[in-house]
Amino acid sequence: MPNKTGELVRDNPAGAPHIRELSLDDVRESLKDGWNDFKAHPGYGLFFGAIYMAGGLLILAFLTRIGSPWMIIPLAIGFPLLGPFVAVGLYEVSRRRRMGEPITAKGVLAQVFYQRERQLGWMAFVVMFIFWIWVYQVRLLLALFLGFKSFSSWDRFVDIVLSTPEGWGFLMVGTLVGAFLATVLFSTTVIALPMLAEREVDFVTAMITSIATVVKNPLPMLGFGFIVGVCTLVALVPVFAGLLLVLPVMGHATWHLYRRATSSP
Template sequence: MTNNTTDLAGHGQIGVPALRTVSIEDVTASLKDGWRDFLAHPGFGLFFGGIYVLGGFAILAFLNRIGAPWMIIPLAIGFPLLGPFVAVGLYEISRRRAHGEPVTRRGVLAQVFHQRERQLGWMAFVVMFIFWVWIYQVRLLFALFLGFKSFSSWDRFVDIVLTTPEGWGFLAVGTLVGGFLALVLFSTTVISLPMLAEREVDFVTAIITSIAVVMKSPVPMLGFGFIVGVATLLALLPAFVGLLVVLPVLGHATWHLYRRAASPL
């Protein structure tokens, strides 16, 4: 039986690696590597993706209970923003495969729980803050644009949003504000989270490094962010079930993109 030292082998590298320029080919290759990692260990992927499917069902049940089913849109969009923390297990699978280490249930879960003792935990505050800003700005815009409208059902809400000037304003401003918040979140986490899962650096340094990578290669990195956003939204449509596959593949792909951008290959 392996002990914790073996399970956590390969971690604890200190400092920030040299940054590389990311290309479109790197993004494509990372997505392909992510798909291969998922196919190699689908049970892990379905397990971690299943956490979000169940979370989506719980959110929908809660909103129906309080009579606010329309809130499923901002919550469903914002909920996967917390995905990178579940993705720690996916990062570990990709890391082990890249280093030829055995992928074991004990080892992967040990690494997930080990993050409680490391800087990745501080990133939870950053992500949760942005998530709550997202939710409150939706409610603020709702009050500003639709505060004097009344609706008692999902169909009524959709009708008001799509057929009234107030609804169009709500969608337009909400999309702009949401896009900005998504850009901030993506830029601060796309490299920092896998880096913190692998290396001993403080979370502020990791955030700065992540932003630096995006600024160094804006078109490929933002292209990857666009793919992540679109794939996640499409995965939400079939009653969250698409997240079972999409989130694991994107988690693995993020690790490989990090390795291409900010870590020796």
Template sequence: MEQQALDRGTLPKLQINRLRMDDVKAAFADGWRDFRSYPTFGLFFGAIYALGGLFIAVMLTYYHLPWMIIPVAIGFPLIGPFVAVGLYEISRRNQKGEAISWKAVLAEVFRQRERQLSWMAFVVLFIFWIWIYQVRLLMALFLGFRIPATLDAFVDVVLTTPPGLLFLTVGTVVGAVLATILFTATVISMPLLLDHDVDFVTAMLTSMRTVIDNPAPMLAFGVFVAALSILSLIPLFLGLLVVLPVAGHATWHLYRRAITAT
């Protein structure tokens, strides 16, 4: 397997491995195996994510902003990598043969507040905020100030009027760009920060280099996860109960295949 060394001085020497589509398939297979081995943990973290989505939808309805439900629901999976930290820890412990318990997993999750992962959380939430802001901006540009007051009316305007279709097209392109940037910066950096004491800038650069050096398999992984995440939103976010833990475990295994630390 071809490798490229990244010299980080006193930090762990990180090597980016060449990936193939078989590695992506194997990562998902391993992720599914971890979920089946520890379903209670997976459902717990998936429930946090799903309930968070439902809470946002309820609050938007309460504040008479139902037309924001769809943009928020589409952008909501962007924060998935941060929520999946506990799942990375489960896969890490399972892979190393360490004991897996609620105390050990949750203690490691809370310990991340004192490490560089907290800075990555800021990056993730900042890009999510940009997503929401650009949606509001595009609505003002293409739909003006007569945004429908109900979700059904909003969907009708977006799908049946020229301004709505233009808003949908431009918003999709902008959203795809933001999602690609975030995926590139976090897909490897999140599990790397959990696994090693490196700074978040090094982790982000390593993640970006990994995607750049392995564009086809990495982007295929991202597109598949994104498609599953969007589909899982349809039944009241309930699909996230399974999709999030499987994707989280799979991300860990893809990271382990992509990066070798010495």
């Protein structure tokens, strides 16, 4: 079947949408639509953003209590990996607004809880698995590069990382490994999560479709991932407060990019 550019597209797995060609304009328009959705219904965005922000603060409180506040840096960097699940409610708001359906708190939350009975729950295992890989590789690299260093606070941790050869090695290798894991997770979930929230398909099909979309459109898709990553990391700086804005806007934008990247089979 031809796509919007007239190019023939190969048959996809059963239930999977056809993948379209994307451009950087699609990314820009998706971000614009995401911002418009947030402005139209800010209460939902702030609600789901607050849940994500509260999660970050709980992690910080826990690490402070056990005497490892410096771990907030690697965990804060990996924490955005869990964000897409909080965004399920945002996908529903965008979907209803696009379809002209009434947007009510009862309807949106019902859709969020309904996902427990669908394939989206299986994606939680994929995301959590990659998140734990991130956590353990950080600890492994700490042992390999900084095993003989001593630090009892995050200030001391930052000082050692930025002022010693071992710290530079930790940063370089950790950045490369983190970038790889982030790319794998982004490619696996960016289309899969909104697709599972909308369609009755299995999670493997959704993951294959997501990866295929990134492979077909590497520049716009990875460019979008870079924007999401940078904005999220910046949002973490003011004690996670920036997530109140960044999470909902990026969640809505992800939905619109998904809609632009796919068409009904």
